[in-house]
Structure formats: C-alpha cells, structure tokens
Amino acid sequence: MSVTPAGREEGEIQAILLDSGLEDDADLRRSLEELRGLAQDAAPRPRADLAALLAHGASAAGVPASVVPAQEPAMRRAASNVASLELHRRNRQRRMGFVVGAAVVGAMGLGAGAVAASSEDFRNSVGHTVVRIFQPTSETTAPTPVPTSLAGIPAAPAPTVAAPRPSVTGTAASPSAPVTPAQTDQAPAKDSSNSSASKGPSGEAAKSKMPTPGRPSQLPTVPGTGVTPHVPAKPLPAVPTLPGGMPTVPAKPVPGTP
Amino acid sequence: MAAQLTDDELSAALSGDPSGFSAVYSIISPAVLGYFRARGVDDAEALTQDVFVDVLPKLSNVRGGHSGLRTFIFSVAHARLVDYHRRSARTPQLTEFDPLLDERRSSSAEDEVLGSLGGITSSLAMLNDDQREVLVLRIVADLSVEQVAGIMDKTPGAIKQLQRRGLIALRELVKEKDHAAS
Numbered sequence: 175m176s177v178t179p180a181g182r183e184e185g186e187i188q189a190i191l192l193d194s195g196l197e198d199d200a201d202l203r204r205s206l207e208e209l210r211g212l213a214q215d216a217a218p219r220p221r222a223d224l225a226a227l228l229a230h231g232a233s234a235a236g237v238p239a240s241v242v243p244a245q246e247p248a249m250r251r252a253a254s255n256v257a258s259l260e261l262h263r264r265n266r267q268r269r270m271g272f273v274v275g276a277a278v279v280g281a282m283g284l285g286a287g288a289v290a291a292s293s294e295d296f297r298n299s300v301g302h303t304v305v306r307i308f309q310p311t312s313e314t315t316a317p318t319p320v321p322t323s324l325a326g327i328p329a330a331p332a333p334t335v336a337a338p339r340p341s342v343t344g345t346a347a348s349p350s351a352p353v354t355p356a357q358t359d360q361a362p363a364k365d366s367s368n369s370s371a372s373k374g375p376s377g378e379a380a381k382s383k384m385p386t387p388g389r390p391s392q393l394p395t396v397p398g399t400g401v402t403p404h405v406p407a408k409p410l411p412a413v414p415t416l417p418g419g420m421p422t423v424p425a426k427p428v429p430g431t432p
Numbered sequence: 433m434a435a436q437l438t439d440d441e442l443s444a445a446l447s448g449d450p451s452g453f454s455a456v457y458s459i460i461s462p463a464v465l466g467y468f469r470a471r472g473v474d475d476a477e478a479l480t481q482d483v484f485v486d487v488l489p490k491l492s493n494v495r496g497g498h499s500g501l502r503t504f505i506f507s508v509a510h511a512r513l514v515d516y517h518r519r520s521a522r523t524p525q526l527t528e529f530d531p532l533l534d535e536r537r538s539s540s541a542e543d544e545v546l547g548s549l550g551g552i553t554s555s556l557a558m559l560n561d562d563q564r565e566v567l568v569l570r571i572v573a574d575l576s577v578e579q580v581a582g583i584m585d586k587t588p589g590a591i592k593q594l595q596r597r598g599l600i601a602l603r604e605l606v607k608e609k610d611h612a613a614s
Contacts, residue, residue: 194596213466
C-alpha cells in the first residue's frame with residue numbers, strides 16, 4: 175500500500191496533455207492534478223453489508239443474494255402500493271378528445287354564423303347552395319331535354335316541349351289525372367303512371383322520356399295551329415300554366431328554323 | 433493511483449478470498465469515490481459501497497488481470513452513475529436548508545474542503561457530459577483510452593477526440609476563472 179511515486183502520476187497527466195497537444199499549459203495541468211486529488215482520499219468505512227462481505231468472503235455469495243433480492247421486493251412492494259394513474263390518464267385523454275372536437279365544431283359554427291350575420295352575399299349564396307343541394311336531381315335535369323330536343327329536331331321540338339307541359343300540369347294538379355284518361359284512350363297506362371307518381375318530379379322526368387314515342391300522333395297538330403288553342407282543349411287546369419310556357423315555345427322555333 | 437494491488441491480492445480476490453476483497457476495496461474504492469465526487473453525486477460514499485457490494489461477489493468472472501479488474505469495477509460504477517442521474521432527474525428537487533441565512537454558525541471544515549474542491553468540480557460541471565466522463569475516467573479512475581472506450585461503448589478515436597475537446601474547454605474555463613479572480 176505504498177504511495178506510488180508522484181512522478182508516475184505526473185507522467186500520466188503529462189501523457190494525457192501530450193495526447194491532446196496541450197502539454198505546455200501549466201494552469202490546465204494544475205487543474206488536472208487537482209482533479210486527480212479527488213481520488214487520493216482514504217477508502218470510505220464500509221457499511222454493514224459491505225463489511226460483512228469483506229469479512230466473510232466465503233459467505234460473500236450469500237450476502238448479496240440476501241441483500242439484493244431484499245431490495246427488489248421492497249421496490250416492487252412500493253410500486254404495487256402506488257396507485258396507477260394509467261387508466262385515469264387514458265380516460266382524461268379520451269375526454270380531452272371530445273372536448274377538443276366539440277370546441278372545434280362550436281368555433282366553426284360561430285365563425286360561419288358571424289360571417290353570415292355580417293354579409294348578405296354569403297347568406298344568399300348559402301341559401302342557393304342549400305336549395306340546389308336539396309332540390310331533386312330530376313328538376314335540374316328536366317330543363318335539359320328541352321334544348322337538346324330543340325337542337326336535334328327543328329320541326330319536332332314543339333311536340334316534345336308541349337308534351338312535358340301538360341304532364342307538368344298533370345303532376346301539379348291532381349284533377350288532371352282523371353281528366354286525361356277520359357280524353358285519350360291511347361295512353362291510359364301513361365296517365366295511370368302519372369297519377370301514381372303524381373307528386374314526384376321524377377315521375378315527370380320519366381314521362382318526358384317515356385311518352386314521347388306514343389304522343390307524337392296527337393301532338394304534331396299543336397305547333398301547326400298554334401299552341402294555345404290545343405292545349406286548353408285537352409286538360410282544363412293546364413290553361414293557367416301555359417301562359418308561363420308560352421313565351422318560350424315561340425322563342426325556340428325562331429332560332430331553330432334559321 | 434495511490435496504491436497497486438499485488439498479484440497475490442488480485443488472485444485471492446478473484447478466487448473469492450475475503451483478504452483479497454478487502455485489498456481490492458481499500459485500494460480501488462478511493463478512486464471510485466473520487467469518480468463519483470468528481471461527477472457531483474450527492475452521496476458518493478453510499479454509491480461507492482453499492483458498487484463494491486455489487487462487484488465483489490462477481491470477481492471470479494473477471495478476466496484480464498489488474499486492468500481487467502479496474503475496467504470491470506468502473507464499468508459498474510459508470511452504470512451506477514447513469515442510474516443515479518436518471519433517478520435524480522425523476523425525483524423532485526430537494527431544497528436544502530440554506531446555512532447562509534442562519535445566524536448561528538461558525539465556519540465549517542466541510543465548507544473549506546468543498547471550497548477548495550469547488551474549483552475543479554465546478555469547472556468540470558460546465559463541460560459536456562461525455563467530455564467530463566472521459567476526463568474523469570482517464571484522470572481520476574486512471575484508465576487507459578482503450579479501457580474508457582470499452583466502458584463508454586465508443587471507439588478509442590472518439591475517446592481521444594472527446595478528451596482533447598474536454599481539455600481545451602477546461603483550459604478556457606480555467607483561464608476565465610483566473611481572469612475573474614485577478
């Protein structure tokens with residue numbers, strides 16, 4: 175246990191400094207010697223378990239075996255005594271998710287409400303879009319056959335245009351349904367289908383497609399003589415609706431003929 | 433180091449003989465204690481004894497003679513230090529009684545000792561963690577570059593680099609302190 179010659183320690187510090195190319199720094203060397211001084215203390219007095227280990231080397235194997243496992247169950251016991259927060263945390267996280275979702279939805283609603291309150295344009299456009307969304311697709315498709323029939327056949331458009339018109343009145347006013355079977359024996363099936371699906375505009379769309387082959391025989395007279403006298407002759411309640419249709423019918427043949 | 437184990441003591445320790453254990457303890461524990469003190473452990477003595485309680489029963493597995501024994505003991509000490517730092521990072525901060533606010537006091541010997549130590553340990557505390565570890569293992573634990581590389585699980589080149597940077601940083605800190613003092 176003799177103290178090693180100071181020269182060896184200094185040599186080691188010198189070697190470390192040389193390694194890093196800092197061998198001529200006296201301040202640094204002093205600091206490192208001071209650092210090495212930390213290891214020059216006497217050995218700490220061994221506590222009970224270590225003293226037992228040092229005294230009875232043969233039973234040494236038994237000592238740590240009794241010490242270490244004794245500590246581990248103690249830790250495990252302590253861990254089992256601690257109430258776990260995991261479940262609570264998960265619940266809180268889920269609740270947090272709901273709260274955040276509700277807050278986001280609420281904030282978006284408030285924002286949209288504020289914008290709607292401030293600008294009339296927005297209100298109008300939203301109203302439009304809502305109406306367009308909730309309108310059945312058949313209504314939007316119903317106008318389209320009119321231009322196609324006009325473009326395709328210049329002479330025939332009038333029948334096709336006139337055909338939907340009475341049907342529209344038929345669907346709009348239920349009394350027309352009983353009238354039509356009385357008048358025309360040719361297409362009772364069509365009319366019954368009318369009356370069955372009287373309210374839905376989809377029925378009207380189906381009719382605009384379906385009746386066209388059957389009707390031409392009746393209707394060709396309509397454009398030749400003039401629309402107004404013929405249409406009232408067939409269904410009585412159709413008269414009020416026709417004035418609305420009137421301006422469009424003459425307007426269409428005019429661009430179609432040239 | 434202050435002393436070296438003789439070959440007889442070493443072989444006794446490795447064969448599980450208590451006389452060998454006490455020799456190993458009395459010779460190497462000061463270095464382990466200094467290692468823990470240099471790293472700023474609160475209760476360095478308790479940690480040192482933990483290390484030896486852990487290490488001594490396992491000495492029969494140690495290979496590599498003197499340097500193998502040192503490497504093994506400081507590997508365990510390093511692991512204990514890492515554990516200590518992790519544990520202390522989790523435990524709540526202890527606020528100690530501040531003796532400077534207490535009128536009833538006389539100058540304590542511990543304060544003087546700590547004041548003398550404060551120089552290098554406070555400088556070390558300002559270094560990067562790896563650099564500090566390398567310097568302490570090299571100088572306090574008296575290990576070679578290869579041994580430190582084995583303990584820290586790095587290449588010798590990396591250890592040399594860390595040592596060099598640590599020394600340069602330490603030199604700057606020492607210079608600053610000298611400037612401040614003068």
